[in-house]
Amino acid sequence: MRLLSTLRALVCALFCLPALAHADGRTIIVLDGSGSMWGQIDGKPKLEIAREALAEVLKTIPSDTELGLIAYGHRSKGACDDIETLVAPATGTAQAISDAAAKMQFLGKTPLTEAVRRAANELHSTEEKATVVLITDGIETCEGDPCALARDLESSGVDFTAHVVGFGLTKDEGKQVACLAEDTGGQYITADDLDSLTLALQSTVISTPAPVPAPEPVPAPEPAKPAQLEINFAPKALLAPGVAKPDDNSQVNWELNAINADGSTGDRSTTEYNNFKGYIEPGNYRLIATLDSATTSTDITITADTLSAPEVNFNAARVILHPKGTADGAVEPEASLNFATTSGVNTTYFGDTRVYLPAGEVTLTAGLGLASQTTTLTLTPGQLLERDEIIEVGLAAIEGYYVEGMLIEGNAHQVAIRSAKKSIDGSRETLNTAYGTGNQIKLSPGDYIAYVELDAASAEVPFSIKAGARTDVAVILDAGVLAFTAAGATEVEIYSAKKDINGDRKSVFHDFNAEDQTTLPGGDYTIVTKKGEIETETPASVKPGERTEINVP
Incomplete structure (x- = not known):
C-alpha cells in the first residue's frame, strides 16, 4: 500500500469535482475497525489519524445535523457479522460519536458491504433522504459485493447516497469500492494522511448551504485573447x-x-x-x-x-521487496519495512512493497514479530531493485505447566521472553510479555529466557532460536493449588513455613477474603487468619500438580 501522499493531491481532487459531496438529510458514518487500521502512515497508526480527523470535523458540524456512527471489525478478529451501531442517528451527537470512535478497538475483518446495507436500513432510506459516509482502509473481506449493493439501492428508487473515503487505498483497491459511491450519486475521495482525511470528511459529513450571492452587474465583454495552444504544459x-x-x-x-x-x-x-x-x-x-x-x-x-x-x-530507483521468513516461504503481510536516508526520508511499508526512493544509501530496517534486522541499500538512478527480503526468524511456542504434562489452562499466568544476556546489575531485559496459553512469537536467531509466573509460583527456562525453525519451550513451575476456607476471617496471609536466617517467614499470599485459592510452589506453608483480634496459624502442605483444600478452624 502506498503510504506517502500529500494534502495538495486531495485538495485538487476535491476542487476538480463538479460539486463538493455534502451529506444531506440523516447521515451515518461507517467507520472501518479492522485490524489493518494499525498500519502506519509516516510512523503514526491509521486508527489514530482517523480518530483525530473525525474529532476535528465533528467540532464544526451544524447543531441540527442528524448524524450517527456504525463500526465494523472492532470486537472480533475473525467475525464477518461484527457490525454495531455505536451512536444512533440524531441531532447533537457529535461528542458521542467522537467519544465512541476514541474507545474503538481495531481487530477484525472488513464486512463493509453489510455495514453499508445496515446503515441504509438504520436510516429508513426507503422513506426519506439518507446519506452514508464510509471510511475504509481496505476492501471487502467477507464475500460482500459493494457494487451489487449500490445497484440494488439505486434501482429500488430510494433517495439514498453513499460517499466513500478511501483511506490509504491503492488505485486498484479504490476501484473495488468507488462503485458504491458512483452508482448511488455520491463521491469517492482518496485520503492518505491526517490533513487529507480531515478535508475528505469535511466535504462529505458537513452539510453547509451555499450563500445566495447578490446579483452582480453584467460585466463588460472581455477583449479577445490572443491565439494560444490547447496544451502548453506536458512534463x-x-x-x-x-x-x-x-x-x-x-x-x-x-x-x-x-x-x-x-x-x-x-x-x-x-x-x-x-x-x-x-x-x-x-x-x-x-x-x-x-x-x-x-x-x-x-x-x-x-x-x-x-x-x-x-x-x-527524480534521480531515483524503483524498489520492490517481498518480505519473507524463509527463502521458500510466503510473503509476510505483517512484516514492516522502514526506509531512512540522511536527507530526511523516513517511511514505513508493510508486506509486499513497491516504492520509489532517492538514489544513494538507504538504511532498510526489516521487522517481523520481535525479529529485526538492518541493512544498507546502495541505489543508483534508474535502478530496479527487486528481491525477496529474508528476515531471519524462528518461532518460539511457550507454554507453562504445573508439573510435567499438566498444562496451565486459561489466561491468568504471565508468559515473558527475556534476554539471555544479563545487564551489569544482573537483571535481564524483558522483550515481550503475554498471558495465557498458546503463546507464539517470532524471534531473531539467538539465546533467550522463557519466564512463566502464576501467583507466587514462577520458573524460567533458557532456549535458543534457529532461523526457519520452531522451538517448543515447556516451563515447569513444580507447583500446586492451595484452596482455603476460613469462615468468619477478615484477613488471610500465607507464609513459607521455613524461616530465613533472621527468623522471618516469607509472605507468599495476602487477601481479605474468607475463601480463596492460590498457586504455590510445592512445599510447606503456614496460613495465618485473623478474626477480629484473634490470630490463628494453620499448617498446610502443597504437592506439585495437586490441589490441596484446607478448612481453617
Whole structure:
C-alpha cells in the first residue's frame, strides 16, 4: 500500500469535482475497525489519524445535523457479522460519536458491504433522504459485493447516497469500492494522511448551504485573447537521464508554485498528476515534483503559444521487496519495512512493497514479530531493485505447566521472553510479555529466557532460536493449588513455613477474603487468619500438580 501522499493531491481532487459531496438529510458514518487500521502512515497508526480527523470535523458540524456512527471489525478478529451501531442517528451527537470512535478497538475483518446495507436500513432510506459516509482502509473481506449493493439501492428508487473515503487505498483497491459511491450519486475521495482525511470528511459529513450571492452587474465583454495552444504544459518523469518512469500505479504530483521577488517559493498555483497534458496560465513557476519518497524542484517558464515539456529527473530507483521468513516461504503481510536516508526520508511499508526512493544509501530496517534486522541499500538512478527480503526468524511456542504434562489452562499466568544476556546489575531485559496459553512469537536467531509466573509460583527456562525453525519451550513451575476456607476471617496471609536466617517467614499470599485459592510452589506453608483480634496459624502442605483444600478452624 502506498503510504506517502500529500494534502495538495486531495485538495485538487476535491476542487476538480463538479460539486463538493455534502451529506444531506440523516447521515451515518461507517467507520472501518479492522485490524489493518494499525498500519502506519509516516510512523503514526491509521486508527489514530482517523480518530483525530473525525474529532476535528465533528467540532464544526451544524447543531441540527442528524448524524450517527456504525463500526465494523472492532470486537472480533475473525467475525464477518461484527457490525454495531455505536451512536444512533440524531441531532447533537457529535461528542458521542467522537467519544465512541476514541474507545474503538481495531481487530477484525472488513464486512463493509453489510455495514453499508445496515446503515441504509438504520436510516429508513426507503422513506426519506439518507446519506452514508464510509471510511475504509481496505476492501471487502467477507464475500460482500459493494457494487451489487449500490445497484440494488439505486434501482429500488430510494433517495439514498453513499460517499466513500478511501483511506490509504491503492488505485486498484479504490476501484473495488468507488462503485458504491458512483452508482448511488455520491463521491469517492482518496485520503492518505491526517490533513487529507480531515478535508475528505469535511466535504462529505458537513452539510453547509451555499450563500445566495447578490446579483452582480453584467460585466463588460472581455477583449479577445490572443491565439494560444490547447496544451502548453506536458512534463515527463525520468528516474535518470534517458530512463523514463515505468507506467505503474505510483502517482507523480506536479506542483506549480509562484516564485517570489526574492526567489523563494510562493503560493501554490495548481497541482496536476501523472501524465498530465493541459493548459496552464502563462508565467514563471517553480515546479516541485514528487514521486513516493523522491522529490525534485526546477524553475520553468510557461507561455501561451509554446509547449513546455520539461524532462524532470527524480534521480531515483524503483524498489520492490517481498518480505519473507524463509527463502521458500510466503510473503509476510505483517512484516514492516522502514526506509531512512540522511536527507530526511523516513517511511514505513508493510508486506509486499513497491516504492520509489532517492538514489544513494538507504538504511532498510526489516521487522517481523520481535525479529529485526538492518541493512544498507546502495541505489543508483534508474535502478530496479527487486528481491525477496529474508528476515531471519524462528518461532518460539511457550507454554507453562504445573508439573510435567499438566498444562496451565486459561489466561491468568504471565508468559515473558527475556534476554539471555544479563545487564551489569544482573537483571535481564524483558522483550515481550503475554498471558495465557498458546503463546507464539517470532524471534531473531539467538539465546533467550522463557519466564512463566502464576501467583507466587514462577520458573524460567533458557532456549535458543534457529532461523526457519520452531522451538517448543515447556516451563515447569513444580507447583500446586492451595484452596482455603476460613469462615468468619477478615484477613488471610500465607507464609513459607521455613524461616530465613533472621527468623522471618516469607509472605507468599495476602487477601481479605474468607475463601480463596492460590498457586504455590510445592512445599510447606503456614496460613495465618485473623478474626477480629484473634490470630490463628494453620499448617498446610502443597504437592506439585495437586490441589490441596484446607478448612481453617
